């Protein structure tokens with residue numbers, strides 16, 4: 086099992102195929118449509134063309150992509166920061182502490198880009214993800230709140 090940089094020719098399909106599952110888990114009202122997948126494919130192609138703004142790493146097991154992480158270099162009013170946009174493991178690879186291997190690679194990449202802060206958004210009910218992030222040193226700095234109308 087190894088984490089290695091994403092290779093467009095061989096890994097594009099695996100990352101795209103995970104998109105519906107990733108969004109379904111985190112957004113209860115999400116519906117996966119062909120339009121959504123087309124948008125994600127375009128985002129991924131754009132990311133491939135901008136390696137200094139997008140770090141993509143995959144977890145490979147016996148030649149198969151079984152997980153990935155996608156981070157981006159961003160800027161807001163407080164300055165530049167790294168954003169963990171996506172992290173995903175195939176179901177049978179979850180709960181084996183493999184997510185931290187992917188995050189380690191992502192953090193290394195962001196540091197190489199000169200950044201000193203990594204940020205992410207996570208659905209509060211996704212307890213495994215929250216726990217992984219806490220273990221990796223992430224702390225809550227803002228809260229998104231909602232209520233039914």
Ligand SMILES: CC(C)(COP(=O)(O)OP(=O)(O)OC[C@H]1O[C@@H](n2cnc3c(N)ncnc32)[C@H](O)[C@@H]1OP(=O)(O)O)[C@@H](O)C(=O)NCCC(=O)NCCS
Nearest residue numbers: 110172173174179180181182183184207213214216217220
């Ligand atoms: C989120 C995700 C990347 C986490 O990675 P992971 O490698 O599976 O996480 P870990 O193995 O470190 O487990 C995280 C937590 O789950 C819980 N957990 C893990 N194995 C468990 C088990 N056998 N029984 C009960 N709880 C368990 C623990 O709380 C654990 O944290 P801890 O070991 O520090 O206590 C992975 O679950 C995933 O791909 N999920 C689907 C996609 C997703 O939701 N991505 C996040 C979007 S923000």
